[in-house]
Amino acid sequence: MTAPLHEPTAEAGPSAADEATVDTADAKAVQGRSLGRIAWERLKRDKLALTGGVVVLVLIAISLLAPVIAHLVGQQPNAYHEDLIDPLFSTPKGSLGGMSGDHLLGVEPVNGRDVFARIVYGARVSLLVGFMSAVVAVVLGTVLGVLAGYFGGWLDALISRVMDGLLAFPQLLFIIALVSVMPDDLLGLSGTGVRLFVMILVIGFFGWPYIGRVVRGQTLSLREREYVEAARSLGAGRVYILFKELLPNLVAPIIVYTTMMIPTNILTEAALSFLGVGVKPPTASWGHMLSTAVDYYDSDPMFMIVPGVAIFITVLSFNLFGDGVRDALDPKGSR
Secondary structure, X not given: OOOOOOOOOOOOOOOHHHHHHHHHHHHHHOOOOOHHHHHHXXXXXXXXXXXXXXXXXXXXXXXXXXXXXXXXXXXXXXOOOHHHEOOOOOOEOOOOOOOOOOOOOOEOOOOOOEHHHHHHHHHHHHHHHHHHHHHHHHHHHHHHHHHHHHHOHHHHHHXXXXXXXXHOOOHHHHHHHHHHXXXXXXXXXXXXXXXXXXXXXXXXXXXXHHHHHHHHHXXXXXXXXXXXXXXXXXXXXXXXXXXXXXXXXXXXXXXXXXXXXXXXXXXXXXXXHHOOOOOOOOOOOHHHHHHHHHHHXXXXXXXXXXXXXXXXXXXXXXXXXXXXXXXXHOOOOOO
C-alpha cells in the first residue's frame, strides 16, 4: 500500500500577539482599586456631601481672601457710615437693613459698619478657631488613644479616667473663667490674638477625649489582627507596629471625626463671642454680631438674620460633608 500523500497537521495554536492581547485584557480586568479611589467614587455619588464640600471650600477661600474681597466691594469691616443711620431710631435708613449696591447685606445699626465686610472677616475667626482647635484635639486624642489602646494596663486605665473626667467637666464655664483672667499680652500676642490662642487651646484640650475614645477602641481591635501578630512574630518593634501597622488603619476614623468636630468648634466659638468672652471688638465675629443684634431684632431683623444664616450654612455644610465622608470611608456601607 502506498503511504498517504499528506500527513495530518496539528491545529495551529495562538500566536504571541494573541497571547499578549489576552494577558493585557486579563490584567485590566483584575486591576484593583485603592481604598482612596473607592471612597472617592462613593463620595461622588453623594450629591449632598459634594455640595457641602464645595460650600466648605468656598468658605475657606472667602476667609483667606477676605481683604481682597472687601477691597473689591469697596468696604472695610471697621469703617463707619453714620450718614446711613437714622438719628432718631439708630437703625439703617432704607429697607432690609440698608441693603444697596454699595452695601450688599446692609449696615449695622448705630455705627453703619458694612455687614458684608464684617461677615467675610468673621469667617476668618470662625474657621481659624474651628480648624486649629480640631488639630489640637486630633493630635492629643490620636496619641493618647493609641497609647491607651495598644499598651493597655495601668496606662490605659489612667488615660481613660482622665478622658472621663474631661468629658464631665463644664468646658464652657472654664473657658469663660479662663479668658476673663488672661492678661492682655501673652507669648508675644495681644488683645484678640491672646483670646484666639486661649480659645483654640482650651477647645482643643477639652475636645480630645471624644476622638481619643474612638481611637482607643479602634486600636484595641486592630492590635489583635493577624497582620499585627505577623509583624510582631517577625521581630518588629513597638514603634514600627504603631507607625506602620496601626496608624495607617486609623486614618479613616480620624478624618471622619475631624470633619464632624470642626462645626462643633465653630458653634462653640460663636457661643463664646455671643457671651462676650470671644474675640475683642472691633474684630468681626459672627457670634458678637448676633449678640449686638439682640437689641435690634424687632427694628432691624436683617442684622440678626445675616450672621445667623452664615453660621447655619457653615455648620450644615460641614455636617453634610462629614456624613458623606463617613459613608464613603465605611467599608460596610452600601453607598
